[in-house]
Amino acid sequence: MTTANSAQTEGPSASLQAASLEFRQATKRYDGADRPAVNELSLEVPAGEICVLVGPSGCGKTTAMRMVNRMIDITSGDILVGGESVRDRDEADLRRHVGYVIQQIGLFPHRTIAENIATVPKLLGWDKRRTAARVDELLDLIGLPAEMGGRYPAQLSGGQRQRVGVARALAADPPVMLMDEPFGAIDPINRERLQNEFLRLQAELRKTIVFVTHDIDEAIKMGDRIAVMQEGGHLAQYAPPAELLMHPANPFVEDFVGADRALKRLALQRVRDVDLWTAPLVHAGDPAPEARAKLAAAEVPYALLVDDGDRPLGWLSERALAGEQVSAELSSDPEPVVELDDILRDALSDLLAHEVQYGPVVDHQGRVVGVLSIELLSHAIAEEPEGG
Amino acid sequence: MIELVFAQLQRRDRSGGDCVADNGICPDWIADNFDRYLDPFWQHVYLTLVSVAIGFAIAFALALLAHRRRWLAPPITQVTGILYTLPSVAVFFLLLPLTGRGNTTAIIALVAYSLLILFRNFMAGFDNVPDESKDAGRGMGLSYRQLLWQVELPLALPEIMAGLRIAVTTTVGLTALVFLAGAGGLGEALFADINFRSNVLVAGGLAVLLAVVLDLLILALQWALTPWMRARA
Amino acid sequence: MSTTLAFLGDFGDAFDYIFHSRESQAGGARVGGSELLPLLWTHLKVTGAAMGIAIAIALPIGLALGHTGRGAFATISVSNVGRAVPSIALIAFFVAFFPRTPEFWNVTVALALLAIPPILTNAFVGVRQVSRDAVDAARGMGMSGTQIVRSVELPLALPLIFGGIKTSTVNVIATATIAPLVGVLTLGDPIISGTVHGRAGQIGASIVVALLAVLAELALSAVQRAVTPTGVKLEKGASARASRLGTLKRRIQTVP
Numbered sequence: 117m118t119t120a121n122s123a124q125t126e127g128p129s130a131s132l133q134a135a136s137l138e139f140r141q142a143t144k145r146y147d148g149a150d151r152p153a154v155n156e157l158s159l160e161v162p163a164g165e166i167c168v169l170v171g172p173s174g175c176g177k178t179t180a181m182r183m184v185n186r187m188i189d190i191t192s193g194d195i196l197v198g199g200e201s202v203r204d205r206d207e208a209d210l211r212r213h214v215g216y217v218i219q220q221i222g223l224f225p226h227r228t229i230a231e232n233i234a235t236v237p238k239l240l241g242w243d244k245r246r247t248a249a250r251v252d253e254l255l256d257l258i259g260l261p262a263e264m265g266g267r268y269p270a271q272l273s274g275g276q277r278q279r280v281g282v283a284r285a286l287a288a289d290p291p292v293m294l295m296d297e298p299f300g301a302i303d304p305i306n307r308e309r310l311q312n313e314f315l316r317l318q319a320e321l322r323k324t325i326v327f328v329t330h331d332i333d334e335a336i337k338m339g340d341r342i343a344v345m346q347e348g349g350h351l352a353q354y355a356p357p358a359e360l361l362m363h364p365a366n367p368f369v370e371d372f373v374g375a376d377r378a379l380k381r382l383a384l385q386r387v388r389d390v391d392l393w394t395a396p397l398v399h400a401g402d403p404a405p406e407a408r409a410k411l412a413a414a415e416v417p418y419a420l421l422v423d424d425g426d427r428p429l430g431w432l433s434e435r436a437l438a439g440e441q442v443s444a445e446l447s448s449d450p451e452p453v454v455e456l457d458d459i460l461r462d463a464l465s466d467l468l469a470h471e472v473q474y475g476p477v478v479d480h481q482g483r484v485v486g487v488l489s490i491e492l493l494s495h496a497i498a499e500e501p502e503g504g
Numbered sequence: 505m506i507e508l509v510f511a512q513l514q515r516r517d518r519s520g521g522d523c524v525a526d527n528g529i530c531p532d533w534i535a536d537n538f539d540r541y542l543d544p545f546w547q548h549v550y551l552t553l554v555s556v557a558i559g560f561a562i563a564f565a566l567a568l569l570a571h572r573r574r575w576l577a578p579p580i581t582q583v584t585g586i587l588y589t590l591p592s593v594a595v596f597f598l599l600l601p602l603t604g605r606g607n608t609t610a611i612i613a614l615v616a617y618s619l620l621i622l623f624r625n626f627m628a629g630f631d632n633v634p635d636e637s638k639d640a641g642r643g644m645g646l647s648y649r650q651l652l653w654q655v656e657l658p659l660a661l662p663e664i665m666a667g668l669r670i671a672v673t674t675t676v677g678l679t680a681l682v683f684l685a686g687a688g689g690l691g692e693a694l695f696a697d698i699n700f701r702s703n704v705l706v707a708g709g710l711a712v713l714l715a716v717v718l719d720l721l722i723l724a725l726q727w728a729l730t731p732w733m734r735a736r737a
Numbered sequence: 738m739s740t741t742l743a744f745l746g747d748f749g750d751a752f753d754y755i756f757h758s759r760e761s762q763a764g765g766a767r768v769g770g771s772e773l774l775p776l777l778w779t780h781l782k783v784t785g786a787a788m789g790i791a792i793a794i795a796l797p798i799g800l801a802l803g804h805t806g807r808g809a810f811a812t813i814s815v816s817n818v819g820r821a822v823p824s825i826a827l828i829a830f831f832v833a834f835f836p837r838t839p840e841f842w843n844v845t846v847a848l849a850l851l852a853i854p855p856i857l858t859n860a861f862v863g864v865r866q867v868s869r870d871a872v873d874a875a876r877g878m879g880m881s882g883t884q885i886v887r888s889v890e891l892p893l894a895l896p897l898i899f900g901g902i903k904t905s906t907v908n909v910i911a912t913a914t915i916a917p918l919v920g921v922l923t924l925g926d927p928i929i930s931g932t933v934h935g936r937a938g939q940i941g942a943s944i945v946v947a948l949l950a951v952l953a954e955l956a957l958s959a960v961q962r963a964v965t966p967t968g969v970k971l972e973k974g975a976s977a978r979a980s981r982l983g984t985l986k987r988r989i990q991t992v993p
Contacts, residue, residue, distance in 0.1 A: 187643055212645030222640025226658045226732045236644050268735045284644075294643075527836070589954045591911030594943035597928050601747045601940070673820040680823030681915060684929065694829050695918060704833040708826030715821030 134163040134324040135198030135291035137184070142193040144179055144349070153179045154349035156193060161341065163291075164322040168339035170329055171372070176349030177328045181294050184326060185214045197292055212236050215285030215293035215323070219300045221277050223269040229255075229280055230265030236288040254283040257317065275306045282314065286321070293325045299334070311337060332373055336361070336383055344369050358384055378497050382461035387454055390496055392477055392486030397422050398432065400444040407442050416474055416487050421446065426483040428453055428476040450476050454488050464493050530702050538706070540693070545710055547688040551607065551679045552718070555614035556672050563619055567626035571652065577627060581620070588620035592678050596685040605686030613685070614678055618671040625667025629660025662733065665726035669719050676715040690714075747940055754927075754934075754941035761933050768927070768934050773945065780923035780949070783841065783913050787848035788906055795853045796898070799860025803894070804886050812861045819854030824912040827851060832919045840920045848912055852905035859901025863894030895964040903957035910950045924949070 138161070144154040154176040161167040169177035182188040184195050186207050195202045202210055223232050230251045237247045255262055258279040269277055278298065285293055299307045299314075315338065318325070329335055335342050336357045344352045344360070346368055353365035361377045361384075364370040374380065396414040398407040398421060411419045418431040421444060430446035452466035452475045467475055467490055474489045523530035566584075570577040587595075595613040603609045633656050641651045683692035694707035727734070753759075758770030802808040827850060831843035867890050875889045914925035927934035927942035934942070 185643060187639075208645045208647045210645070211643055216640065216643035218636060218640055218643070220634075220636035222634070222636035222638075224637055224641070224655055224659075225634070226655075226730070228732075235646075239645055239650070268732045270732065271735055281640075527833070586951065589907055589950050590947045591914050591950050593911070593914045593925060593928060594947040594950075597939045597943040598947070601936075669817075670820060673817070676821065677823040680825045684915075691823065691825055694825060698829045698919060699833050699836065701833045704826070704829045708823065708830060711823045711826055712818075712821050716818075719817065719821065 134322055136163045136196075137161040137167070137292055137324050137326065138196040139180070140194045140196065142180065142183055142195050143191050144176070144183060144188060145191045151348045152176075152191070154183065157345075157349065157351055158193075159343055159351065159354045161324055161326065163324050165340040166318065166325040166327055166338055168327045168329060168335040168342045169345060170332060170335040170339075170342060171345035171352075172347065173330065175345040175347050177330075177343075177345050178296055179349070180345070181296055181326050181328050184292070184294055185211045185216060187211075212239050212288065213290050213292075215290040215295075217281050217285045217293070217295040217298045219297040221281040221301075223277055223280060223284070225269050228266055228268055229260075229272070232269070232280060233265075233284045233287050235284060240288055242288075250287060254286060257286075258283045259313070274302060275310060278302060278310060279313075282317075286323075291324060293323050295325060295327045297329055298327075300329070314338075333380070333383070336380060344372060379461070381497060382464060382493070383459060385460045385496060386456070387458045387460060387463055387477055387488055388456040390460070390488065390492055392488055393474075393492065395420050395476060395484050395487045397426065397484060398437075398442050399424070400442060402442045404437050404440055404442055407437050411437065416489070418447070420450070420476055420484060420487070422484055425481070428478065428484050448472075453478055456480075456485065460493060460496060463488055464490070467493075524700075524702075527699070527701055529705055533702055534706055541690070541706055541710060544688055544690045544693040544707070545714070548676070548679050548690045548711065548714060551610055551614065551682060551687060551689060552672065552675050552714070555611050555679075556618060556668070556675050558611065559615045559618035559622055559671060559675075560668065562615065563622035563626060566619075566623050567630070568652075570623075570627065571630060571656075580623060581627075584620035584623050587616040590616075592617055593681060593684060596682070600685070607687050609685045610679070610682035610687035610689075614675050614682070617678060618675055621671045621674070622664075622667050625663050625670075626660065628667075629663030630656060632663055633659045658730075661730055662726065665722060665729075669722045672718045672722060673715045676711060676718065680711055747936055750937035751940035751944060754937040755945060761935075768938060769941065773924070773927075773942070776922055776924045776926055776942075777945070777949075779921065780910070780913050780925075780946075783845055783848065783916060783921065783923060784906065784909050786845045787852055787909050787913075788902070790845070790849040791852035791856055791905060792902065794849075795856035796860050799857045799898075800864055800886060800891065800894075803861040803864025804882065804890060806865065809861070812858055816854040816858045819851070822851075824848075824851055825915055825918070828912075828916070828919055844913075844916045844919060844921045848909050851912060852909050855904040855908070856898070856901040859897045859904075860894065863897030863901075864890045866897070867893040892966060895966075896961055899957065899961040899964055903954060903961060906953050906957060907950050910946070910953055914946050 139157045139159050141156040141158050142154060143152050143156050145152040157176075157180055159167070169180060171177050179188055183190050184197070184202060186202055190203060197210075197214070223229075224235075227235075230248075233251050233254055234247045237250060242250070251265060252262055255265055260276065260279065264272070264276075269280070272280065278301075282298065285295075299310050302310060311334065327335075327338055329338075339357055341354060341356055342360050343354045344365075346352045352372075353360060353369045355363075355365075358381065360369070361373060361381045364373055364377070370377075393415045394413075396407070396410040396416060396419045398410065398419050400421065407419055411417075418433075419437060419442075421429045421432050421436075421442075423429055428450035429444070430449045432442070433445050433447035436443045436445040436447075452463075452470045452472070454463045454466060454475045454477050456477060456479050458466075463475070467473070467488070473491075474487050476484050477486045477488050479485050524533055566580050570580055592613050595616065596609055599609045599612055603612060637655060637659070638651065641655050646654065679689050680691035680694065682689050683695060690707050690711045694704060694711075697703040754769040755773070756770055758767050758772050761768045799812075802812060824847075828844055828847040831838070831847045832840060835843055864886075871889055871893070872885060875885045880888065913923045914928065916923045917926040917929045924942055924946050927938035928946075931939050
């Protein structure tokens with residue numbers, strides 16, 4: 117079973133452009149405070165991956181992120197971007213090569229969207245044509261029409277502004293990106309959309325990203341690796357999501373991840389990752405004895421009526437198989453129809469909502485390829501993933 | 505005081521006939537004598553514009569200083585505040601021994617008066633720049649100076665312009681008094697015949713007109729310089 | 738060197754003028770020292786009368802408008818126009834157009850008109866910036882309009898209101914200096930009638946007027962601080978941040 121995290125499984129690797137990131141016992145101590153804000157943080161983020169820093173308020177996750185581009189100075193230890201220490205570089209120059217997205221976005225109200233996006237390219241001295249082309253490319257990437265470029269931030273919705281914020285950070289194609297609760301100020305519906313869009317983007321671009329959030333569900337969804345931080349700036353555990361859920365390192369992590377961590381694991385897999393039950397497919401007019409044989413061999417107690425294209429029409433009653441030929445007498449409709457790419461958690465939710473035990477699984481063309489059941493799902497929860 | 509009134513009656517041009525004698529508002533008299541207001545008017549314009557320009561330049565310099573070193577803001581506000589409180593007439597005469605009668609004294613007093621208003625509005629403008637824009641700007645790699653000139657000053661513009669409008673209108677008002685320091689202006693024309701209604705109307709009216717026109721000009725300038733304020737969702 | 742000495746000499750002479758009466762330059766009358774007291778008294782009378790009228794008119798209107806939230810545009814316009822009219826023009830207007838009214842009242846009314854805009858604006862803004870939540874809660878508890886104004890809006894608006902009164906008072910004190918131009922003998926008389934009181938008189942009176950203005954400013958600032966509710970003082974730091982999130986759409990200029 118492989119994890120469903122798109123950053124690892126989909127898209128061409130753009131890691132040529134991305135740089136690796138390393139925290140080496142990075143510490144931040146404020147004057148007069150008895151405990152450090154970040155305490156000897158050490159972790160490595162491979163190029164092209166998303167590392168999520170997660171933890172309760174005051175655990176130092178935002179401080180740690182801001183140490184990467186030296187918005188906060190490092191007291192001791194080091195941070196390396198692409199093998200080079202950030203302490204050696206000129207501040208402003210470093211920041212121009214690190215994407216920076218904050219929760220309140222911080223678009224410049226007095227500049228148009230296009231001008232906002234073009235900020236870092238201009239700072240780096242790109243010529244006008246190259247900059248304009250890049251702005252158009254990014255507007256397209258984030259799904260905004262080209263004429264939006266001439267508008268001002270005040271004229272955009274919150275979700276649109278958030279996307280512009282991301283585009284602005286991507287403008288100079290930085291090898292590393294820092295994102296501080298970028299979707300925190302958005303309502304839950306749009307937040308999910310933005311998260312999905314961002315993951316799609318990341319699948320294409322494969323940047324090295326440090327992503328800060330306080331929401332463990334977001335961390336699990338977005339991260340290739342998760343760094344759970346405790347108060348006092350301690351790193352409690354640094355692991356891929358599946359391992360975090362299966363083997364929390366200490367009671368704090370266990371608590372933080374939540375009592376429902378078993379269920380949370382369902383968020384990591386897709387329907388295609390499960391060994392589906394074979395669907396007993398019959399067409400109207402098929403010879404009934406054959407249909408009955410198929411049904412006997414299947415784990416599901418009902419036969420599934422499909423059309424010529426193998427698309428599900430409904431579950432058949434026993435009477436439908438009683439005669440010579442299969443009749444189209446349905447006992448229930450096929451809902452919920454689950455897709456191969458659906459996340460297991462959502463599939464479980466659908467099955468429960470329809471109060472059924474099973475649902476047909478279809479591929480991109482809508483053809484039935486198997487059956488998903490509650491039983492299969494509980495096995496998925498209980499099993500160890502391969503490779504950890 | 506009686507001598508002053510007699511002197512005024514004598515200075516008044518009798519050519520308007522009955523209207524003038526009755527101390528009414530006489531269009532004929534105004535038309536005939538309008539050019540005697542031109543010199544004072546232009547003096548008034550000159551003094552106002554020069555004083556506000558100098559005041560603006562000084563306030564701007566002080567604001568940049570206080571922006572760099574925050575601790576300077578309160579003392580600068582205190583000092584300019586005291587200058588603002590002192591009645592201008594008193595300032596004219598306190599300066600007399602040093603700078604004598606004429607434009608210099610007037611301009612120094614007018615500049616001192618406008619400093620508080622302008623400086624305070626610069627500071628208020630800076631305060632109004634959204635924190636997240638500054639954070640994002642720094643995070644993207646804008647240097648201190650780039651942030652100041654490309655982000656903070658443009659966003660502080662509305663507040664700065666508001667201060668400029670106030671400074672200009674109050675300076676027009678104050679310039680009406682500089683005749684006491686020997687600098688002419690519309691106040692001189694006004695005072696020349698303070699009991700004659702037509703005179704008061706024209707001299708006073710011109711001053712008000714000047715203030716309103718300058719106010720609107722600055723407003724237009726503000727509107728032109730801040731396209732993002734016009735574009736609302 | 739000699740100008741500096743002369744300058745110092747002028748000031749020395751001026752201080753003498755303030756404290757000791759002497760023969761006037763033109764001869765005949767006594768000026769300076771205790772002779773300044775009647776001038777001071779007139780100055781204070783005119784200021785007091787003008788401020789009294791101004792507050793009586795501007796405060797209720799400002800509070801009422803602020804409470805209902807209407808009339809923002811009118812208030813701003815009044816404030817803008819008020820700034821544009823030169824004080825001397827206003828005084829001259831009354832003197833010229835109402836020659837039969839005693840000068841004292843002409844000057845007082847003119848000064849009152851000058852004093853109205855800052856009080857009106859600050860009362861309006863003062864009430865408006867009172868937290869809408871607090872007012873809402875008060876209304877929800879069943880307070881009538883006047884009760885809300887009295888127990889919630891007025892106390893919380895007091896600091897700004899006193900700021901407006903402070904600005905106006907200082908302005909009026911300054912403007913009353915030119916009242917002698919139309920025959921009302923305030924502390925400006927020695928300044929304007931230089932021939933009678935001499936250089937010492939002009940500078941001396943300037944110093945006294947300046948001191949008067951500064952004293953008024955300090956005294957009223959102290960009052961302003963005293964009427965600021967303790968809870969509001971503690972909030973000041975936090976509210977400075979909050980106001981950045983944009984309270985008033987139109988920034989009405991006030992002197993805090």
